[in-house]
Amino acid sequence: MTVFGRIRQGLARTTKQLVSRLDEVLGAPGTAARRSRPVDLQTADALEEVLLSADVGVAATGLIVDAVRAQAGRDADLRALVKAEILSVLAGAERPVALGGPPHVVLVVGVNGTGKTTTVGKLAALARAEGRQPLICAADTFRAAAVEQLEIWARRAGVDLVRAQAGGDPAAVVFDALASAKARGRDLVIVDTAGRLHTRVNLMGELEKIRRVAARETPGAPHEVLLVLDATVGQNGLVQAREFLQAAGVTGIVLAKLDGTAKGGIAVAIAHDLGLPIRYVGVGEAIDDLVPFSPRDYVDALFEEKW
Amino acid sequence: MRSAGQVTTPGADRQREMFEALSTRLQDVFRSLRGQPRLTEESVEAALREIRLALLEADVNFRVVKAFVDRVRDRAVDQAVLRSLTPDQHVVRIVRDEMRALFGDTTGGLPPATSSPRVILLLGLQGSGKTTTAAKLGAWLGRQGRHALLVSTDVRRPAAIAQLSVVGTQAGLRVHDPEGEMDPVVRASGALVATKNLGYDTLIVDTAGRLHLDDELMAELEAIQRAVAAGDRLFVADAMTGQDAIKSAGEFNRRIGVTGVVLTKMDGDARGGAALSVVGVLGVPIAFVGSGERVQDLEPFHPDRVVSRVLGMGDVLSLIEKAEQVITTEDAARLERKIRRDEFTLEDFRDQLRAIRKMGPLEQILGMIPGMGALKELNAQRDQIDEGQLTRVEAIINSMTPTERRQHQMINGSRRKRIARGSGTSVEEVNRLLKQFVEMRKMLKVVGGMAGSGRGKKGKGKGRRQALHNLRSMMNQ
Ligand SMILES: Nc1nc2c(ncn2[C@@H]2O[C@H](COP(=O)(O)OP(=O)(O)O)[C@@H](O)[C@H]2O)c(=O)[nH]1
Ligand SMILES: Nc1nc2c(ncn2[C@@H]2O[C@H](COP(=O)(O)OP(=O)(O)O)[C@@H](O)[C@H]2O)c(=O)[nH]1
Ligand SMILES: [Mg+2]
Ligand SMILES: [Mg+2]
Numbered sequence: 150m151t152v153f154g155r156i157r158q159g160l161a162r163t164t165k166q167l168v169s170r171l172d173e174v175l176g177a178p179g180t181a182a183r184r185s186r187p188v189d190l191q192t193a194d195a196l197e198e199v200l201l202s203a204d205v206g207v208a209a210t211g212l213i214v215d216a217v218r219a220q221a222g223r224d225a226d227l228r229a230l231v232k233a234e235i236l237s238v239l240a241g242a243e244r245p246v247a248l249g250g251p252p253h254v255v256l257v258v259g260v261n262g263t264g265k266t267t268t269v270g271k272l273a274a275l276a277r278a279e280g281r282q283p284l285i286c287a288a289d290t291f292r293a294a295a296v297e298q299l300e301i302w303a304r305r306a307g308v309d310l311v312r313a314q315a316g317g318d319p320a321a322v323v324f325d326a327l328a329s330a331k332a333r334g335r336d337l338v339i340v341d342t343a344g345r346l347h348t349r350v351n352l353m354g355e356l357e358k359i360r361r362v363a364a365r366e367t368p369g370a371p372h373e374v375l376l377v378l379d380a381t382v383g384q385n386g387l388v389q390a391r392e393f394l395q396a397a398g399v400t401g402i403v404l405a406k407l408d409g410t411a412k413g414g415i416a417v418a419i420a421h422d423l424g425l426p427i428r429y430v431g432v433g434e435a436i437d438d439l440v441p442f443s444p445r446d447y448v449d450a451l452f453e454e455k456w
Numbered sequence: 457m458r459s460a461g462q463v464t465t466p467g468a469d470r471q472r473e474m475f476e477a478l479s480t481r482l483q484d485v486f487r488s489l490r491g492q493p494r495l496t497e498e499s500v501e502a503a504l505r506e507i508r509l510a511l512l513e514a515d516v517n518f519r520v521v522k523a524f525v526d527r528v529r530d531r532a533v534d535q536a537v538l539r540s541l542t543p544d545q546h547v548v549r550i551v552r553d554e555m556r557a558l559f560g561d562t563t564g565g566l567p568p569a570t571s572s573p574r575v576i577l578l579l580g581l582q583g584s585g586k587t588t589t590a591a592k593l594g595a596w597l598g599r600q601g602r603h604a605l606l607v608s609t610d611v612r613r614p615a616a617i618a619q620l621s622v623v624g625t626q627a628g629l630r631v632h633d634p635e636g637e638m639d640p641v642v643r644a645s646g647a648l649v650a651t652k653n654l655g656y657d658t659l660i661v662d663t664a665g666r667l668h669l670d671d672e673l674m675a676e677l678e679a680i681q682r683a684v685a686a687g688d689r690l691f692v693a694d695a696m697t698g699q700d701a702i703k704s705a706g707e708f709n710r711r712i713g714v715t716g717v718v719l720t721k722m723d724g725d726a727r728g729g730a731a732l733s734v735v736g737v738l739g740v741p742i743a744f745v746g747s748g749e750r751v752q753d754l755e756p757f758h759p760d761r762v763v764s765r766v767l768g769m770g771d772v773l774s775l776i777e778k779a780e781q782v783i784t785t786e787d788a789a790r791l792e793r794k795i796r797r798d799e800f801t802l803e804d805f806r807d808q809l810r811a812i813r814k815m816g817p818l819e820q821i822l823g824m825i826p827g828m829g830a831l832k833e834l835n836a837q838r839d840q841i842d843e844g845q846l847t848r849v850e851a852i853i854n855s856m857t858p859t860e861r862r863q864h865q866m867i868n869g870s871r872r873k874r875i876a877r878g879s880g881t882s883v884e885e886v887n888r889l890l891k892q893f894v895e896m897r898k899m900l901k902v903v904g905g906m907a908g909s910g911r912g913k914k915g916k917g918k919g920r921r922q923a924l925h926n927l928r929s930m931m932n933q
């Protein structure tokens with residue numbers, strides 16, 4: 150049989166999730182049965198497998214598994230230990246949202262197609278529900294129909310939108326939006342930007358320019374820079390976070406599309422390596438499908454199979 | 457429109473670790489074992505660990521990695537390898553061959569049409585690049601002398617229909633858009649009728665992104681497929697995607713039957729290992745690769761390119777193709793000799809620079825180079841290499857005397873000052889260039905070794921040809 154034969158068969162046979170090997174080794178969660186055993190190689194492997202398959206990555210997985218092995222005694226509940234370890238990584242990255250403004254300026258950035266525009270719409274709705282008065286700024290002047298898409302979201306959220314002509318200068322729109330927010334007495338400006346691969350130097354430079362212009366118009370702006378990651382993203386997510394952190398001063402992560410089976414585990418590596426907190430998770434395409442990040446729920450979900 | 461030709465990324469040093477070529481890693485493993493009379497199974501295990509790491513870091517699915525490593529182990533723990541003078545190359549070759557075997561002889565593009573009109577259905581997760589690909593594919597078909605009509609069935613994502621109209625129009629294509637019609641199946645079947653009536657030979661159906669576990673939307677996709685009976689069902693996958701890809705692709709395949717994969721966003725620095733796993737698991741070819749946001753940024757897939765990229769060996773074949781357009785075989789043979797004899801000079805380096813500049817947008821070329829390429833590091837301190845930068849490098853070399861160019865070791869402090877003055881650059885820049893040149897020579901030496909010459913033992917047949925192939929491409933950086 151070829152390398153892939155077995156895997157192919159496995160996938161064809163079942164629409165159900167392949168049983169997690171961790172459960173195989175440890176017994177299903179909650180069953181006390183096979184808990185009391187030291188961390189043998191097989192168990193460590195199974196742990197590793199859970200984390201790797203969630204895209205946590207080799208390096209961060211190694212750190213977590215090692216930490217757990219170091220702590221685990223004979224009667225340890227391994228699942229709990231791993232969860233605690235990941236929680237402490239996530240907690241280590243937590244930090245309060247910077248205050249500033251008015252208007253408080255939130256810049257939303259990321260590579261192509263991750264869910265930025267949708268997140269901007271959802272954020273606006275969330276802010277309104279909290280009694281704030283947001284204004285949306287359409288600084289994606291590049292992608293076809295990006296402004297139209299955002300206009301629909303603005304309407305859904307019941308907020309105003311400041312837009313430029315297609316092909317216009319994104320920094321100029323941001324300037325207009327901030328001026329307009331002040332004139333209209335809005336306390337929050339959420340800026341949608343065009344998707345850009347972090348390898349494109351000139352496009353990353355555009356973000357720096359947006360930052361400069363925003364800071365000139367409103368001291369301290371942008372107060373928050375959210376990097377939207379697609380939950381399906383693999384190891385490249387860490388590279389993205391690094392580059393956007395450097396070029397755009399990212400302050401937090403939004404993990405979009407977490408309603409699929411992907412776990413977005415690279416965010417754990419990002420929290421560990423770069424100290425960036427996860428702020429929100431996207432869980433669908435509807436306007437209320439954005440929830441503040443809960444480390445505990447997230448860690449539970451890491452070990453949960455959705456199929 | 458965004459301009460091409462701007463390169464790549466800040467922090468090349470940091471990224472280097474991540475993009476460390478598998479071959480380099482394996483050399484390290486085996487180098488640490490040098491001096492031992494024979495290699496052992498343990499050292500092969502050490503190499504296999506590196507392979508495993510490299511594949512996981514490239515997002516190859518962990519189940520695939522496991523199966524793959526087992527298979528390589530079977531072949532590598534073999535007397536021939538253990539006795540080999542160059543076990544690292546031996547193992548790399550096994551890995552590469554096994555990966556190639558995965559793809560068989562597939563070449564990219566589309567198979568001959570099975571129906572008239574030809575119907576192509578694009579499907580996949582949200583944001584993977586379906587709509588953009590629809591327009592790109594229409595344009596590509598146009599270049600093949602076909603006439604494609606486009607239709608969007610995405611009534612979910614705000615302004616998705618408008619988006620296809622815009623990109624379709626940009627590509628000079630006709631987009632079927634019955635205003636107000638919000639039933640995806642009706643939109644699709646209407647478009648099929650229009651395709652026939654208007655005399656088009658191809659229909660490209662764009663669909664809404666959907667999660668594979670969304671039963672309702674997967675059923676909708678099945679209904680669309682029943683209505684148009686697409687012979688080509690292309691799963692559009694993002695190159696940056698991770699471990700989950702084989703699950704989603706597997707489910708799309710189970711419900712619709714995927715006939716090929718389009719791998720998008722390959723213009724970034726993701727390795728694309730997940731897509732490779734998908735292809736392996738589904739047993740379908742990668743048809744196209746998307747390499748940018750513009751309409752023309754779509755190419756038929758070449759297996760070797762992705763294999764090399766996943767392994768971190770650089771996109772050797774693409775480079776060769778491009779390089780061959782500007783470098784004659786005699787030039788190449790001459791350089792090959794020089795590299796083997798460790799006689800590569802600054803003059804040769806300048807020739808290579810000139811050749812590279814003739815090869816087109818640097819952004820694309822540098823991305824293909826192993827470990828991001830020695831060249832890119834020329835400018836690690838700055839954010840980008842642009843044409844101006846290359847001009848400066850060339851100016852520096854031009855300001856050297858012919859002897860200096862041939863014997864870079866003689867360029868001491870006072871010569872450096874003179875050269876900087878003569879070229880209107882700074883001593884730091886001259887220093888940097890020389891340092892990079894020395895590193896590049898080292899790298900070339902390693903590759904030169906890979907050709908098998910000067911070591912007494914010659915590889916034979918295909919392996920040797922491949923090694924020379926690699927060599928040539930490295931040289932042409
Ligand atoms: N299932 C799901 N889809 C999402 C989520 N967020 C965004 N999307 C979808 O992902 C696609 C790309 O989103 P968009 O906001 O346009 O991404 P952008 O290119 O980064 O602005 C669209 O089809 C969205 O509906 C999410 O949390 N869950
Ligand atoms: N850099 C790059 N961006 C791409 C590529 N293909 C698509 N995109 C971008 O990815 C985003 C999502 O693409 P879209 O076609 O809307 O995805 P869909 O939701 O699957 O229809 C857009 O910003 C596109 O411009 C590609 O090959 N390279
Ligand atoms: Mg957008
Ligand atoms: Mg679309």
